[in-house]
Amino acid sequence: MPLSDFQTVIGLEVHAQLLTQSKIFCGCSTAFGAEPNHHTCPVCLGMPGVLPVLNQRVVEYAVRTGLALGCTVKPTSVWSRKNYFYPDLPKGYQITQYDQPICEWGELVIDTPSGEKTVRVRRIHLEEDAGKSVHDASASAGQSLVDLNRAGVPLMEIVSEPDLRDADEAVEYLKALRDVLVYLGVNDGNLEEGSFRCDANVSVMPKGSTTYGQRCELKNLNSFRFLKQAIEYEAARQVDVIESGGKVDQETRLWDVNKGITRSMRSKEDAHDYRYFPEPDLPPLLVSDALRDSQRQSLPELPRAKRTRFMGEYGLPAYDARILTAERPLADFFEACAKHVSDAKKLSNWFLGELSRLLKEEGTPISALRFTPAQLGELLATVEKGTVSANAAKDVLGEMFRTGRPPADIIAEKGLAQVSDVGAVEAVVDDILAKNAGEVEKYKAGKKSVYGFFVGQVMKAMKGKGNPGLVNELLKKKLGD
């Protein structure tokens, strides 16, 4: 059977760092990029005698996420210990949730080429992150260093059912999930810094089969591109194994970025026995009705709902709506601007074009924009009226972006206003036609291609500020068209 006779089956386990100021079981900072072991205390260092105290904010964030994904939020869940030895695991166990997680059975709707698809979310659980072992040049030969800044950083693991059927769906799911988490304000969606990470469980089965094949777990997928590549490679590899009469082993595999292959990390045989048991230092995690209700009431409009609304309310195409709603601050800013603009599609063009270029180039977050929605509205109205050309308006926006000054001031100062005065334009048109009598003859004799020359000459004489509509109108009139 060729590759095309097989169906890939994928489930994702997503680890999202929660955007709390402090760690999950102590008061240490979660800030990224500090000196090694700077954000540590006896608790997250696993000193003898220390005890965990739960950061309530973590619970709020998990409940919020669960509600947004339509999960059942369990009134009682249980902390467990996952036991294993590793130098970056200070206590020799990780506090996590095991058989009784805080949220269960939700779903996330994604777009696929054949329409919408609902992916089931099996569970959401909370846990602490481990530290980091550093094997780099700053250590002397044969030494490894341990940085425990991350130890105890709160993580939320979101586990999907194996409902995804190809790499594109997996990428779509991961993007949609990231958008939701970022919207909720519980995660920064940063794959590079590892605050949003993904493992994929991949298997293949003959098309039409209902029995899943043996799955492999792919680790270390820290970009959408790697997720896609790794799944595609792994599915093909598994088909090869089966085609050549072999059996797919249950194992954990790593995506080798440099070689573009997955390779075995550990097999089922040397898998850990984590000896889970209920964490005796923490009482069961209780979620009150009051907490759940308050989180439900404060849930924001989620990306998908917002997208649909943008299409209806502003008459935007799906493409525009999706980009505008991908990030909440952008969507909010768009809506604020839309109040000052009559044509939402034109506004959207500015957002998708010039504004997004500026944001990207300058690395400025929406929250730090210097100009106001009203000012952007004013600029667009100026273009509409023909006071400035679209090109000049780009310069004006750039200046507003950098200085926050009102567009009128910038236009005035730079002298960017278009000349729409009929008398002034007419004088120039007359002058150009007079100076080029020979070309006028040719035009009148039928050589219509000369027309562009006249426009060019007029605009040149007016230093580009002639209102193009007016210039055309007068030229045609004078040429007798």
Added chain:
Amino acid sequence: MSSLTDLSMLELAAKLASREVSSVDATRASLQRIAQVDPKVRAFLRVDEAGALKSAEASDARRKAGSPLSALDGVPVGLKDIFLTQGVETTCASRVLEGFVPPYDATVVRLLKEAGLPLLGKLNMDEFAMGSSNESSAYFPTHNPWDLTRTPGGSSGGSAAAVAAREVFGALGTDTGGSIRQPAALTNTVGLKPTYGRVSRYGVIAFASSLDQPGPMARTVGDTAALFQLIARHDPLDSTSADVETPDCLTGLEDGVRGLKLGVPREYFAEGMDPEVAGTLRASLEELEKLGATLVDVSLPHTKYALATYYLLASSEASSNLARYDGIRYGQRAKDARGLKELYTQTRGQGFGAEVKRRIMLGTYALSAGYYDAYYLRAQKVRTLIREDFTKVFQQVDAIVSPTSPVPAFKLGAKVDDPLSMYLMDVYTLPCNLAGLPGLSVPCGFTQGGLPIGMQLLGRPFDEARLLRIARAFEREHDFFRRAAPV
């Protein structure tokens, strides 16, 4: 009885309050007593002479200024080496933690400091609190002041011996399966294991988290009550700490036992008990009856499963709690290890003693995939049944009375090679830990050979005050406390 060190804590506190003696006097007297008897008793792992004297001087200054921090301000005490003390080496009597100087105080240590009690040093114990005789200390066994050839019990045996030998006025111990009560019984001292959650475990090196509970050890019931009140506080740093008010155990302490119903559990007076212990207990029960209590025959049917349940659960938790001693961040590290796995196995192989290894292996096994349901989970279910036994009985009675230890102090070395018979030493004490209840041991007599015998009182959750009151009613009739160990 003229020496300063023979005073009870409350007696000394009265003299400190009247400024008849100073805290420096009392602390010096303790230090002298330690110098004199500890070479024989060997209760101390480390004496912090400078720290204790400095604290005593500060206390005297406060007394002079009329602003003592507490009723016990200036009364010197000792600490089991399981309590983290900032700046003072804390090893839990294990090689694996040798050289470990904690950067922070356990909550109870902080509370004692805030109450102004000079801390004389760190007391010997069974390594990581695993043992019933102090012989599993990585350093040396402690001797029972009543007979130096015998054990003071464990694992808080160093604390019990130091209190009994008048080296300290009182001490803190921890009780996971009887580790405060059993040594108290073997040394003619009073030991209280509070309700689980009553005293903070923060900064107390964990053995079995769901069972461990720090508590006071002293020579009199009054002292025990006073020390208990200092440490019984809700602690936000311990998520299992109960948010209940600090009890007043001293006000009603002398109220007696008239009208109280005391349960005598059938299962605790079964076979295996030393005849002298049994006889003394019977006599003590009659006395309580004479004092006005009513004895009620009660049954705790799941008692026979308690020992197995306890060793499964305690060892399971211990196997996990002790994983952090890996040589990476503190304590001892194997010198010649090559590679990570060797570093772990050698550090732990060299650092832990036999008893600790035995329990880590037992616990690891009980938690392993394939055995979890049969051992750990089943033990949890039995634990629930044991709890329910107590709940039922406490609907009929106000407290339960039993022996503390089935035998008086045994010879050092007698049970070292027989762990199972050693485990039986805790047979009467550990059901109380499984149920999270308060338990107390009070002296109730001596054997013909002059070895102390203890009586155990068990109570409803957070009912420590009543246990202390019952114990005090009994103590008042005897004053065993005036009888000093012949060391």
